[in-house]
Amino acid sequence: MKISRIAAIASVLFGLVQAAAAQETPKAITIATEGAYAPWNFTTADGKLDGFEVDLANDLCGRMKIECKIVAQDWDGMIPALTVGKFDVIMASMFITEKRLKIIDFTQPYAVDPSGFAVAKDSELGKVGISNERFKLENEASAQAAIDKLKPLLKGKIIGVQAATANLEFVKKYFSDVAEIREYKTTEQHDLDLAAGRIDALFAQQTALAATLGKPEFSDYTLAGPGFVGGLFGLGSGAGIRKEDIKLKDMLDGAIDAAIADGTIKTLSLKWLKSDVTPVK
Template sequence: MRILKVIGLALVGSALAMGSAQAQKKWETVKIATEGAYAPWNFSGPGGKLDGFEVELANDLCRRMGVKCEVVAQDWDGIIPALQAGKYDAIMAGMNVTPKRMEAIQFSRVYAASPHGFGVLKSSPLAKLAGTGEVYHLERDAAQAQTTIDAWKPLLKGKTIGVQGSTVNSAFIEKHFKGVAEIREYKTTEQHDLDLAAGRLDAIFAGHSALAATAEKPEFKDMTIAGAGVSGDVLGAGVAVGLRKGDTELKAMFDKAINEAIADGGLAKLTAKWFTVKMTPQT
């Protein structure tokens, strides 16, 4: 009996030691997933090479954390399940922080924030949607935001709106325009951009940063942003690094690196390079 007790204590001690070692994991390489289809946040360039704001930011943050950075492409639909399964260590894919997502994963501090809105063709009656040039927070500016949304509904009644599925954008459109307009979901924003340009959609709904970048391309010269920009509520609290809930040390490392990038202006330089709108979050 005594021998069994000793063996049992040894096994418990070994398990505790293993748990402690895992808790104190030294991060030497961090594997980061991005979608590779959401320019200018992330996209696949010539030869399939990943590029964009988040690819450059990922490498900068890894440098600040003193780790090797490996950025890989992952389809949006499975990006959170694959993180939970251990396929990679973090997500940097234009992912907004929402309560629903926080049930499954944790997030670093926010590294970018952009309002969301409609993209339409310049020749469309929808180009005159109410509030163009304004930005409303769906909670802080609730009355103004709701008045504007209500003003959009008659113009959008019976129209077809394209949106990327399983995103904050699709959540917003479902909440406010289900039963008003036909909602068509796409796997990527690139797909709904093309359908808008081809006249197969009346409008698309996405982040202003992505819409502005698309409108700058020659093949989308007839596209414009229409109506007020909106943020908050189902659209989230800003874009951050997605992480497994147990990786508290890695979260602390990302938080510190992002704070440093904000403080020394590194993040502002990257956002100025990739976006035409201000994206750096408040400290």
């Protein structure tokens, strides 16, 4: 009986210590990125992490005046590794979705980038070409109308998409009745299959697809159709953190606010993504 009481008291004290720690200003943090989603984040030939989110992470850490270490983490283990304390923050073009918010918390979005298709130029969808239209999935009627126009153009095709992503959820929900959906652990893998002709289309963020199509081996491919945001894609890309790290969230939100206000996010996104993905306040 006494042992159980001691255990209960110890548990309460541990919880109080954890809660207090969550309110303290961290002196150093570890940020994880995938290192395989160019130009958002990637690994250079000499093994260094680089890209839009690596530059942004370093900028945010400078604003917060804390020491940061940036590490690579496989996409499919990203959230579990965060929750067990392997690192403190995720910056890996991770969409802020209701499903993920049940497990972890996020900062405000630091980028909003539509997702869309890349296909061969001589395909039915490729001949339609890229559209500047952006459809919010919350506006169900207009978004569904746009999707219905795409379906016959993708009928019988194989669509490549990264596993465990909102992009996968989207193509499964709206195109699995007309096309085969093929999942890949990384975007680099589905890029290789597109170049080899083993799949007919890719679905991913348009800036990432544009970077892929800029390579010589993809000269016969193009972005095609409109872009999609909201709904399954959530609020945009944000930094993932543990729910209890309240002080860290406040610090990151403040740093992101400052980076939006002074144009840093615009500058970095134009540098790396060739497009301004700054969230609209």
